[in-house]
Amino acid sequence: MTDSHQPEVIGERRQLINLAYRLLGSLAEAEDVVQESYARWYALSPAQREQVAAPGAWLTTVAGRICLDLLGSARARRERYVGEWIPEPIPGRSEWLDGRACVDPVDRVTLDESIGMAFLVVLDSMTPAERVAFVLHDVFRYSFAEVAEIVGRTPAACRQLASSARRRIDTSRGPSGAERAEVVRDFKRAWETKDIEALIGLLDPQATATADSGGIALAFRDPVHGDEQIARLWMEIATRGPAVTLLERTVNGQPGLVAQLGDTVVSVYAFDIADGRITHIWVIRNPEKLRPWTGEPTNPPGE
Secondary structure, three states: OOOOOHHHHHHOHHHHHHHHHHHHOOHHHHHHHHHHHHHHHHHOOHHHHHOOOOHHHHHHHHHHHHHHHHHHHHHHHHHHOOOOOOOOOOEOHHHHHHOOOOOOOHHHOOOOHHHOHHHHHHHHOOOHHHHHHHHHHHHOOOOHHHHHHHHOOOHHHHHHHHHHHHOOOOOOOOOOHHHHHHHHHHHHHHHHOOOHHHHHHHEEEEEEEEEEOOOOOOOOOOOEEOHHHHHHHHHHHHHHOOOOEEEEEEEOOEEEEEEEEOOEEEEEEEEEEEOOEEEEEEEEOOHHHOHHHHOOOOOOOOO
16 A cells, blocks of 8 residues: 655654754754654554544654653753753754755754744743643644644643743844844954953843853853853963864854864854843853764764
8 A cells, every 4th residue: 555645744854853853952852753753653554644634743743742751851861961951053054055064954944033042941941841832832833722632731721831931932022133143253353362351341241151061071060150250261261272263153043153173163152142242152062962063963873
């Protein structure tokens, strides 16, 4: 028996990657979820597959439930994680396509405001059910009846979950991409020239810097708060650290920086900016989270 759903099923892959990445904050885990979702689809008999009226909805339900289970176990996994955990950064499409990396799977992740690092960090602070309900309804526009099927709660309960999550999201309009790029460019220039006063001027007085090394790479362990403290830390990095090349790059759809040591990407920097000043810097140094920037597979065999 031929599978009449095959073209539709294959066409759902991008949507599933987009959903799973936003739910988990990890491209590698998103790929695993999508692979498992397809494995479950093909584990059905041909007759069972023919009985599925909407394969896309079936796959989304399966992927959503897998993500919900993974988010439920994330607390225990985070307790074993060394230092702060930051969502995995993804490059812009141009960086991905003109670099050494192949186009799979990052080219399938749609870069919009729901992929920004600040947005993902807020999502990570939500309960698993809140996160799934909010992302499915507010980002992907699923009805609460459809969300309820995935979350395993009533539509009314899912509406409340999404509402609770929504209250944590900053809906104010942020600076334009050009304004963000200018601030990031000025930060790069001040860093390269070791101009501490310029750095302080670019940072909000209450700014925070957070690093994610996973215990694998050298990085500051605890978040650093305050413009002067961050500026002094960056001066120390510039003075004592290895001589890296800083490149302006798109990080999760917004202007950011990449540090290269030779031909190797060693750090990715994402920024949150308000009123012309940097309010948060996220530093990702865990090599396992930098694979999309280095050309290594996101889910290599054996892992």
